Amino acid sequence: MDDVLDRSALDQSKLLRSGAVSVLELTRACLARADRLDPSLGAYVERTPRRALARARALDAERLRAPSAPRGPLWGLCTAMKDIHLSRGTFVRLGSRAFRYAWSPVDDVSTAAVRRAGMVLTGKLATSELAILPFIDTDLHPPARNPWDRTRYSGGSSGGSSAAVAAGLIPLAVASDGAGSIRIPAAFCGLVGHKTSRGAVPHPFGATERLGMAVVGPHARTVDDAAALLDVIAGVHDREGAYLRDVQRPPTPLRVRFTTASPVLATHPSIVAAVQRVARALADLGHDVDEGPGFEGSIDEFLPIYSHMVSRIPVLRESVLQPSSRWLRGEGRSVSLAEATALRDRFSARVDAWFEGVDLWLTPTVAVPPPRVGTWREAGGEQTFREAAPFGAFTAPFNASGHPGTSIPVWTDGEALPAGVQLVAPRGADLRSLAVARVVLEALGTPLAPIRG
Secondary structure, three states: OOHHOOHHHHHHHHHHHHHHOOOHHHHHHHHHHHHHHHHHHOEEEOOHHHHHHHHHHHHHHHHHHHOOOOOOOOOOOOOEEEOOOOOOEEEEOOOOOOHOOOEEEEOOHHHHHHHHOOOOEEEEEEEOHHHOOOOOOOOOOOOOOOOOEEEEEEOOOOOOHHHHHHHHOOEEEEEEOOOOOOHHHHHOOOOOOOOOOOOOOOOOOOOOOOOOOOEEEEEEHHHHHHHHHHHHHHOOOOOOOOOOHHOOOOOOOOEEEOOOOOOOOOOOOOHHHHHHHHHHHHHHHOOOOEEEEOOOOOOHHHHHHHHHHHHOOOOOOOOOOOOHHHHHHHOOOOHHHHHHHHHHHHHHHHHHHOOOOEEEEEOOOOOOOOOOOOOOOOOOHHHHHHHHHHHHHOOOOHHHOOEEEEEEEEEOOOOOOOOEEEOOOOOOOHHHHHHHHHHEEEEEHHOOOOOOO
16 A cells, blocks of 8 residues: 555545545555654654544445545545644644643634545644744654654644655645744655645634734645645635636746845755756746845844744743743733734735735745754754744745745755745735646656655
């Protein structure tokens, strides 16, 4: 069954819906691969094999009772939820000792959508504490490691998701992004990761996250798989405007601008090369491509917005949080919602001006390769945050502005690790960045990102 697990999510589901493979067989194979590989990855914080197998048997029985009943394109596939999502019957730890015994009797809107699609939940995936940092190394469990190089982190805060999908433990997963937490792990692990436009999909965190910075979106190995999962969480898979159907239409010629420049940090040469490779591919595909200036912004400008967002997460035992979490929450307590909103809107206006005359921006997803495990073990809270925050230099502005961004994996000559290249579209134009990502990956010859187990 390993050869089946190495296929795309949509190809796996075709086998399931045809009856060539049973849901039980596929679920057992996913669980067996996780048994074998996850001890060295740390992608999961909780696995639920008994429930997964029971669900698989129920889905197989349902197919026998009604073999011709319509089933969605992700029916029967295994996945898992990031450990900030409410999933009934499991804990929701938020990567923190402060929530280690928090248990949920209900599903949030994202988990409920996955269940309705007929998918099999295999457990909960690791996140950084309170989903803050772009790497996962918490006091609760081992660090989440990169399948391409286990001495490096898989990213954060959705690093459990990226590690699990990149290693083929599951074919795709719902991730979330408040400053880059979908795109950064996708870049580090060689995946397609799509950060949705503000308001494009139902928001499971709206009760505490009132700025609208955080969104949910897919981690997958192909753009089509990502679009199919986006249909599920947006609730549009059987309606007009479904992403999977429309993403397969090639985009019309676009005005594309690229940059590798940032005032926050220098971009690694291999990642510069990856962006230039995608720019050339787009030009060859008939798009009008030129180089432009980097987006002007600083960590200190973004800090009040982000710290306000983090400080509003209700925590009963502040003393058990990690130093970086305590420091960031302390910074945010003096920032009012009105002040944070005004700063967010100022960022948004600057991004809108940067987009003037441009249909699509092309940037690095992250300017540098993934950091090594243990880099900040001995660092204080402010030091950890300030040294890790630059990983979001090319991602965080678009959380403030609400623009969609798609990270795609690109390999350059002589590099063992993938680079992430980000395609950013105007607000609400999620389909544009996804459709362009699809044709670029086809042109580069990597429509299916390889698994690294």
